[in-house]
Amino acid sequence: MNFSDIKKEYDAVVVGGGINGAGVFHEAVQRGYRVLLVEAKDFAWGTSSRSSKMVHGGLRYLKQGKFLLTKSAVKERERLLKRYPGLVTPLKFVMPVFDHYGPSKASMQIGLSVYSLLAGEKQHKSYTKAEAIKKILGVRQQNLVSAVGFKDAQVDDARLVLRLIYEACLQGGAALNYTKAMGIERNQKGEVSALNIMDKASGALVEIKTKVVINATGAFAETLHPSPMKGFHIRPLRGSHLIFPGNLFSLDRVISFMHPKDLRPVFLFPWEGSAILGTTDVDHDQDMETDPFVTIKEADYLMDGLNYILPTIDISLNDCISSIAGVRPVLSKKKKAASRESREHVVWKDKGLITVTGGKLTTFRLLADDALKAAKSYLPGQLFDTPEQATQEGRQNKICQNISKSAQERLLGRYGHVGCQRIEQYDEKLFSPIEHTESLWVELCHGAEHENIHHLSDLLLRRVRIGLFLPQGGISLLDKIEAMCKPYLSWGSEKWNIEKKAYIKVWNKYYSPPQKNKEG
Ligand SMILES: Cc1cc2nc3c(=O)[nH]c(=O)nc-3n(C[C@H](O)[C@H](O)[C@H](O)COP(=O)(O)OP(=O)(O)OC[C@H]3O[C@@H](n4cnc5c(N)ncnc54)[C@H](O)[C@@H]3O)c2cc1C
Known part of the structure; x- marks a missing residue:
């Protein structure tokens, strides 16, 4: 769709084409609303193409005693695995346990047993020291006691965003990238009446009439909606990744470990044939309008962690082929240590302007549901829940049959049935x-x-x-x-x-x- 084709009135306009905007857009269209999504740069340009690609229940929440949050994230993980096979795929983890630092074997066992309980099936395993050495090639053997293994899932984050957006467009939604929300108009009662948007290529401005604006701009949320929570503001925190050729490690699972310097969780994970090391958690003081980048200090921190855990693997920053950094929108009052700030999403309401920020990729649908509930009194008609579409396109449709099964699954997961019909041509x-x-x-x-x-x-x-x-x-x-x-x-x-x-x-x-x- 082009800027010149848009209608001048919608039931709701979603601002931000990351996972949260895409999730709200998708849900709102499925519930029968007329919705426009605008993204100032490219779809998924922000944090949603720069995550660690894990669809996970969040063991860290469990550690903080947040059982309900973990339970709903685990449920979402299972839902996404069923709904988007080939795009959301199972992923194994292994974590070495040492006796001189990091969580003990007993505490890991307890945590993972609860994690399995919440998933409704045993999803973890314990390894002896000898097994750990086999599973984690090159692992530090000094002080190594054992290892634990568990299951989560992985996704191509940008493709999930794109799939949600294009699916919603097929069902009648309208979405424009390189279109920036400039400002909100309100009526005499202070309620939202319109949103001004600008086509970045031509500079053309258009007023879109709407009673609901959903601000899903992540780390930019306060530019449209200053925080209503006294003293709380968005604290942009950068998380960085280094990417290596996959053959350097031959990973078949994520190696999860505590960084020896500050006991933060760090992951070395396989993705698309490469190996990715991340992340950091530092205040983001780079220009917010340009792509974030990984600093040398962060790279050194990550390499120090990796070299400590895998001391016999000869690897250095010279082996790195690329890097990618993302910015977490974290709502913060006092500056705690970055990694101790809450990652939960927040919803702010202001007479038709609904702001959703924070949270994680995995739970985008829960956030979308909260956003639509918050917008309810400004949306037309009755808000109804949509039953989860049961179709598992990947399994149902025989498509692109002359290619390998894994390539078939990849295409169906990323492009869905309609996309694959085009691809076949x-x-x-x-x-x-x-x-x-x-x-x-x-x-x-x-x-x-x-x-x-x-x-x-x-x-x-x-x-x-x-x-x-x-x-x-x-x-x-x-x-x-x-x-x-x-x-x-x-x-x-x-x-x-x-x-x-x-x-x-x-x-x-x-x-x-x-x-x-x-x-x-
Ligand atoms: C390093 C890192 C690793 C992570 N790993 C994981 C993980 O493994 N699993 C997980 O579940 N979660 C993970 N997360 C969290 C997850 O990635 C984020 O919560 C999620 O991507 C945030 O999505 P969003 O849509 O809110 O923001 P974004 O993806 O940043 O999207 C916001 C969009 O709004 C646009 N925008 C801004 N202003 C305007 C405007 N005026 N008009 C129009 N558009 C505008 C921006 O261009 C941007 O594209 C990670 C986060 C980071 C930083």
Whole structure:
């Protein structure tokens, strides 16, 4: 959809195209409302393409005694696994237990037993020291006592956002990226009456009449709605990841460990054939308008942790191929240690303006439900619950049958039934992987043709994620990518040249392995 095609009145406008905005949009459309979603940059540009990709119950909540929160997150994890097979996939964890620091074996056993109980089935396991050494290649053997294993799940976060948005669009919703919410209009009673939005490409402004604005702008929430909670403000906290070639570790599960310096949980996890190390938790004082980036200090912290846990694996920052950082919107009163701040979501109401921020990827639907309940008196008609759509598209539909089962599942998970019907129309030759990545050329072409691409970085960093996995962000492939995607984008040669240069600049500045000169 183009900016010029939008209607001038909606039941609700959702601001922010991250997981929370996408979740509210999806839920609201399913409940029969006329809804517009606007995103100032690209869909999933914010934190929702920069998470650790875990769909999890949150063991840390359990440690804080928040059983209900953990229970609902575990339930959401199970729901997402069933609803989006091929996109949300099971993931195993293993955590070494030492006798000189970190949680004891007994405390881990208790925590994981409760976790399993909440999931309704045993999902954890205990390993002897010898088994731990086998499961965690290169693990520190000094003071190693044993290990524990448990199950959670993993998702391509940006693709989940995109799937929710496109699914809602198929059901009548309207969504625009590169469209910024500028300001809210109110009537004499102070109630929301309209939202002004701007097309970033042309600068055109339009007033959209609506009684409900859902502000799901994450770390930007206070720009539309200053915190109504006295003394509490959004504290942007950055979490950073380093990405390595997968063959350096041959991971088949997440290695979860406590950083020896501050006992924060750190993960080394497999994703799309690569290995990702993260995260940090530091105050984010970089420009909020540009992509966040990983500092050398954070990279050193992560490498110190990894080298401590896997001392016999010869790995250094020189092996890193790319990096990615995200910003947590945490509501904070006093500055506690960053990792002790609450991650729970909040909902603020102000006469038709509903703000939702915080929380986690996993529980986006619970947040969406809270947001719609808060908006209820300003929405037309009766708010009704939608029964969960039982379709499991991945299992039901025989699609793209001449490719491997895993590639089939990948496509169905990421694009759903309708997306796959479109994908099937492309030339067979495009169903091959892009270099050593798990992404297929056909995904790139489909993204270019159907997925609202404004910039090359939208395509290479969020529609497919090859910018994170290829050496130098895939710079050597850019001419080939141009040749493959040219038929599907209305870009002339000049626009392609501008976009290629812009992509290289963005990748070097924000996604390349951390270097001192980026911070200057
Ligand atoms: C490092 C890190 C790791 C994480 N790992 C996990 C994990 O493994 N599992 C998990 O469940 N959770 C995880 N989380 C939490 C989760 O990623 C976030 O809670 C979630 O992505 C927040 O989504 P959001 O939609 O609120 O914000 P965002 O994704 O940031 O989206 C907000 C959007 O609003 C847009 N916007 C801002 N202002 C405007 C405006 N005026 N007009 C229009 N649009 C606007 C922005 O461009 C942005 O795209 C992690 C978070 C971080 C930082």
